[in-house]
Amino acid sequence: xxxxxxxxxxxxxxxxxxxxxxxxxxxxxxxxxxxxxxxxxxxxxxxxxxxxxxxxxxxxxxxxxxxxxxxxxxxxxxxxxxxxxxxxxxxxxxxxxxxxxxxxxxxxxxxxxxxxxxxxxxxxxxxxxxxxxxxxxxxxxxxxxxxxxxxxxxxxxxxxxxxxxxxxxxxxxxxxxxxxxxxxxxxxxxxxxxxxxxxxxxxxxxxxxxxxxxxxxxxxxxxxxxxxxxxxxxxxxxxxxxxxxxxxxxxxxxxxxxxxxxxxxxxxxxxxxxxxxxxxxxxxxxxxxxxxxxxxxxxxxxxxxxxxxxxxxxxxxxx
Amino acid sequence: xxxxxxxxxxxxxxxxxxxxxxxxxxxxxxxxxxxxxxxxxxxxxxxxxxxxxxxxxxxxxxxxxxxxxxxxxxxxxxxxxxxxxxxxxxxxxxxxxxxxxxxxxxxxxxxxxxxxxxxxxxxxxxxxxxxxxxxxxxxxxxxxxxxxxxxxxxxxxxxxxxxxxxxxxxxxxxxxxxxxxxxxxxxxxxxxxxxxxxxxxxxxxxxxxxxxxxxxxxxxxxxxxxxxxxxxxxxxxxxxxxxxxxxxxxxxxxxxxxxxxxxxxxxxxxxxxxxxxxxxxxxxxxxxxxx
Numbered sequence: 001x002x003x004x005x006x007x008x009x010x011x012x013x014x015x016x017x018x019x020x021x022x023x024x025x026x027x028x029x030x031x032x033x034x035x036x037x038x039x040x041x042x043x044x045x046x047x048x049x050x051x052x053x054x055x056x057x058x059x060x061x062x063x064x065x066x067x068x069x070x071x072x073x074x075x076x077x078x079x080x081x082x083x084x085x086x087x088x089x090x091x092x093x094x095x096x097x098x099x100x101x102x103x104x105x106x107x108x109x110x111x112x113x114x115x116x117x118x119x120x121x122x123x124x125x126x127x128x129x130x131x132x133x134x135x136x137x138x139x140x141x142x143x144x145x146x147x148x149x150x151x152x153x154x155x156x157x158x159x160x161x162x163x164x165x166x167x168x169x170x171x172x173x174x175x176x177x178x179x180x181x182x183x184x185x186x187x188x189x190x191x192x193x194x195x196x197x198x199x200x201x202x203x204x205x206x207x208x209x210x211x212x213x214x215x216x217x218x219x220x221x222x223x224x225x226x227x228x229x230x231x232x233x234x235x236x237x238x239x240x241x242x243x244x245x246x247x248x249x250x251x252x253x254x255x256x257x258x259x260x261x262x263x264x265x266x267x268x269x270x271x272x273x274x275x276x277x278x279x280x281x282x283x284x285x286x287x288x289x290x291x292x293x294x295x296x297x298x299x300x301x302x303x304x305x306x307x308x309x310x311x312x313x314x315x316x317x318x319x
Numbered sequence: 320x321x322x323x324x325x326x327x328x329x330x331x332x333x334x335x336x337x338x339x340x341x342x343x344x345x346x347x348x349x350x351x352x353x354x355x356x357x358x359x360x361x362x363x364x365x366x367x368x369x370x371x372x373x374x375x376x377x378x379x380x381x382x383x384x385x386x387x388x389x390x391x392x393x394x395x396x397x398x399x400x401x402x403x404x405x406x407x408x409x410x411x412x413x414x415x416x417x418x419x420x421x422x423x424x425x426x427x428x429x430x431x432x433x434x435x436x437x438x439x440x441x442x443x444x445x446x447x448x449x450x451x452x453x454x455x456x457x458x459x460x461x462x463x464x465x466x467x468x469x470x471x472x473x474x475x476x477x478x479x480x481x482x483x484x485x486x487x488x489x490x491x492x493x494x495x496x497x498x499x500x501x502x503x504x505x506x507x508x509x510x511x512x513x514x515x516x517x518x519x520x521x522x523x524x525x526x527x528x529x530x531x532x533x534x535x536x537x538x539x540x541x542x543x544x545x546x547x548x549x550x551x552x553x554x555x556x557x558x559x560x561x562x563x564x565x566x567x568x569x570x571x572x573x574x575x576x577x578x579x580x581x582x583x584x585x586x587x588x589x590x591x592x593x594x595x596x597x598x599x600x601x602x603x604x605x606x607x608x609x610x
Contacts, residue, residue: 145578273454
């Protein structure tokens with residue numbers, strides 16, 4: 001228990017950033033801190049850093065598990081193969097479409113849900129419990145539920161919505177590209193809107209009621225209050241929600257695997273990578289795809305952070 | 320005027336409440352209803368929502384009690400071993416991940432040490448990592464190390480991918496704990512162990528518990544690694560096993576069986592959500608609360 005006592009003593013000391021020299025106590029604290037984070041850091045790195053370097057290395061080889069003797073160094077040719085393949089670009093496009101549509105729709109629905117959860121005075125627990133069910137449910141289960149709902153023979157979507165001009169009892173949702181994409185997107189939105197709405201709810205509860213009331217007294221309409229007071233004041237929460245959901249949606253895999261297995265050109269980037277590596281044993285080519293996928297996620301994260309100036313440290317109260 | 324506005328807000332909230340409930344529960348009620356439809360009914364096509372003839376035959380086939388339908392004799396053994404794998408792997412990964420995360424989060428929340436920002440950035444980077452990108456090298460490595468198709472083969476990566484969320488949640492919780500109380504207890508004559516156990520543990524426990532729930536959800540849900548790093552029922556988890564459920568007719572998926580298995584694996588989630596709703600919400604929003 002010396003750990004906690006030293007820590008308490010050190011923490012209660014004034015947080016002098018610029019120390020002239022490291023005292024024995026701060027050196028001990030430094031060492032203890034590093035020891036405490038070491039196990040977590042090692043576990044995180046073992047599974048990510050080593051395989052990532054391995055992928056980087058393998059991506060420079062022609063290497064197929066079924067013909068291991070044929071392994072040969074080919075430089076960047078795997079990347080050239082991938083980047084000039086229309087399949088790669090089609091799947092990247094699909095992924096971007098899914099990401100943009102789901103995040104956009106979820107932002108609107110999630111915000112509406114957050115408003116309801118924020119305003120509601122009765123049955124608060126019931127609403128929050130209900131909203132956590134899609135969050136907690138297994139993605140594969142949600143994908144099956146929606147696949148069956150959209151099913152031609154056994155689904156309720158066709159019979160319930162046949163009054164819409166473009167839906168007939170014999171509409172085959174998984175028979176062509178856009179309807180299949182629609183079904184996949186619906187299942188993704190259903191499953192992940194709760195996460196979005198809870199993050200937005202957290203942001204919403206930070207907006208001061210006084211400010212909203214003041215705006216109301218000054219004659220601002222509901223719409224003006226929403227756009228001029230509420231949304232600007234919860235920017236940080238919105239951006240964190242968008243960042244997390246966008247990166248999550250970009251990795252979409254489970255729904256597609258269950259609902260179409262990539263049929264009707266509904267493959268995503270993750271699905272393409274999986275198919276190359278696990279189903280076709282193309283470790284060389286697949287590694288190149290892995291590296292590109294990783295770079296795409298990094299680029300996306302960087303873009304969102306820069307574009308919207310998300311300060312994660314500030315959002316966490318670290319700064 | 321004011322009264323009518325209030326009424327309008329109340330009606331709006333009521334409508335929103337009903338919409339949220341329908342939105343969240345409809346697909347769940349749907350798989351529940353589907354699980355009571357017999358194979359004959361779904362094979363013939365039954366677009367109506369509720370079963371024409373209610374039957375629990377699917378539950379008999381999936382859980383293996385009573386008379387099992389012909390052709391489904393192996394279904395319940397496969398499913399039950401997947402259920403066992405899922406529970407075991409998720410539980411072990413959760414316990415280990417939460418222990419490691421507690422140590423790390425304590426250090427991040429309370430100690431001043433070099434590399435703190437680096438650890439936080441690493442955690443963030445891993446939270447965003449495309450899991451599929453690891454599947455190839457990990458598959459290769461696990462076969463060499465003999466971890467392919469074993470429990471540790473899934474537990475280790477599940478720990479890595481849940482640690483960021485757990486560290487994130489826990490360090491937010493730990494930062495809120497009034498640590499001075501520990502000293503106060505010591506001044507009042509408690510030993511440091513007593514102070515830790517009687518003061519700090521009760522304060523930190525809710526946070527640790529929340530991190531554990533979120534970690535368990537992740538491991539229970541994970542699919543990409545589960546299908547890539549397993550090959551038999553020795554370690555295949557429920558999400559992976561579900562995707563292998565194919566009846567005798569490949570053109571006619573066993574709707575009822577899949578729905579029943581889905582219901583069975585959703586029950587633990589619903590129980591956890593019902594019991595710990597507040598904790599889960601607090602854990603999920605701990606990162607975004609401070610704006």
